[in-house]
Amino acid sequence: MPCNLGPSTKRHKAQARIALLFALIALALTVLPTASFAGTDTAGNVLATEADSNPSGSEGDLYWAGQSLNLDDASIDRDIIAAGDSLSIRDCTVGGAIRLAARTIDISKTAIDGSVTVAGQHVVLNTGSAANCFYAMGETVALRGSAKSAALAGSTVTIDGTVDGDVEVWADKLILGKNARITGTVNAHIAQDPERAEGAQVGSLKIDRTENESTSTINDIIGGIVAAALSTCFVAILLELVFPRATASAAGMLRQRPTPLWVSGLLGTVAAVPAVLLLIISIAGLSLAGALMCAVIGIALVSAAFTGTAIARMVGHNLNRYAMAAAGGIAAGTLTALPLMGSFISGVAFVFTLGYVIQIIWRNARLKPQQAANTPGLPSA
Numbered sequence: 001m002p003c004n005l006g007p008s009t010k011r012h013k014a015q016a017r018i019a020l021l022f023a024l025i026a027l028a029l030t031v032l033p034t035a036s037f038a039g040t041d042t043a044g045n046v047l048a049t050e051a052d053s054n055p056s057g058s059e060g061d062l063y064w065a066g067q068s069l070n071l072d073d074a075s076i077d078r079d080i081i082a083a084g085d086s087l088s089i090r091d092c093t094v095g096g097a098i099r100l101a102a103r104t105i106d107i108s109k110t111a112i113d114g115s116v117t118v119a120g121q122h123v124v125l126n127t128g129s130a131a132n133c134f135y136a137m138g139e140t141v142a143l144r145g146s147a148k149s150a151a152l153a154g155s156t157v158t159i160d161g162t163v164d165g166d167v168e169v170w171a172d173k174l175i176l177g178k179n180a181r182i183t184g185t186v187n188a189h190i191a192q193d194p195e196r197a198e199g200a201q202v203g204s205l206k207i208d209r210t211e212n213e214s215t216s217t218i219n220d221i222i223g224g225i226v227a228a229a230l231s232t233c234f235v236a237i238l239l240e241l242v243f244p245r246a247t248a249s250a251a252g253m254l255r256q257r258p259t260p261l262w263v264s265g266l267l268g269t270v271a272a273v274p275a276v277l278l279l280i281i282s283i284a285g286l287s288l289a290g291a292l293m294c295a296v297i298g299i300a301l302v303s304a305a306f307t308g309t310a311i312a313r314m315v316g317h318n319l320n321r322y323a324m325a326a327a328g329g330i331a332a333g334t335l336t337a338l339p340l341m342g343s344f345i346s347g348v349a350f351v352f353t354l355g356y357v358i359q360i361i362w363r364n365a366r367l368k369p370q371q372a373a374n375t376p377g378l379p380s381a
């Protein structure tokens with residue numbers, strides 16, 4: 001994990017990623033179980049969903065998605081990549097790495113040659129499991145097996161196994177059980193003193209006390225709002241300079257046809273994540289999935305500035321467009337940086353911008369056939 005961020009920042013980023021993960025899982029589970037399939041490609045990779053919830057083995061990678069995976073006494077020559085609600089891997093051998101995202105994850109009595117990278121609500125590398133590295137993020141994270149190194153982030157982190165190396169921990173609460181055997185250093189970025197059982201053995205323990213969120217000062221909040229307002233203002237002016245027709249078109253669309261704009265934005269937001277996941281699972285669509293993800297990320301980065309500019313231009317259509325873009329950018333940046341409601345405002349801005357993009361694509365797709373039909377044909381000989 002990157003080491004150039006403060007521990008409090010790392011923990012906040014970890015919590016944000018957990019929240020995003022649960023949103024992705026929730027959207028995926030509404031689509032994937034209705035499209036069950038299983039098969040093996042020419043490279044030996046097994047692709048499976050709920051229809052084949054317990055594959056016996058794979059000469060290549062195992063890709064799985066659905067509600068509940070119970071992988072028992074299987075041999076996977078390479079990697080396991082899975083997402084769902086409940087994932088259990090027991091008495092297995094894995095020649096590569098494990099990448100999992102689920103609400104509950106339990107890996108027990110399993111030998112993993114590579115690393116284990118998991119994220120969920122309740123995560124455990126259980127007794128009898130051994131991995132090269134264990135990287136985990138969740139509400140509760142437990143390491144009861146063995147690893148050569150570990151990086152763990154969560155509300156409560158429990159280490160009651162063996163680590164033949166260093167451990168990085170970001171948590172509110174750290175528990176070192178009686179079976180903990182750590183040869184290296186535990187760098188603990190925690191909010192309270194760790195609970196250490198009598199039999200726990202740790203090479204060295206370094207505690208970096210993290211600040212509780214409630215200790216954030218009003219100056220920090222104001223500073224963040226000012227920074228967000230200025231940066232969004234800059235992006236808004238840049239958008240108005242480079243794409244003036246787009247901002248004017250969005251303002252007109254918001255004033256004249258708001259319903260199709262918002263409906264298409266909401267539908268596109270709901271469909272984006274399942275579409276990316278299905279393209280990834282299909283293997284052949286990896287390039288399309290990458291392009292779609294890049295497009296979604298790009299829209300998210302400029303959505304606040306674009307929405308603020310469009311609304312400002314709609315309100316002050318007779319005023320200087322650069323002045324209105326600056327005002328809209330400042331307002332949008334301020335609102336998205338506010339505590340509690342900032343995330344909601346950012347989501348509304350993303351829906352608006354995505355809806356505009358969808359409407360423009362739909363309009364151009366309809367105009368091309370009409371233009372082709374109105375083009376006079378060449379005179380025949």
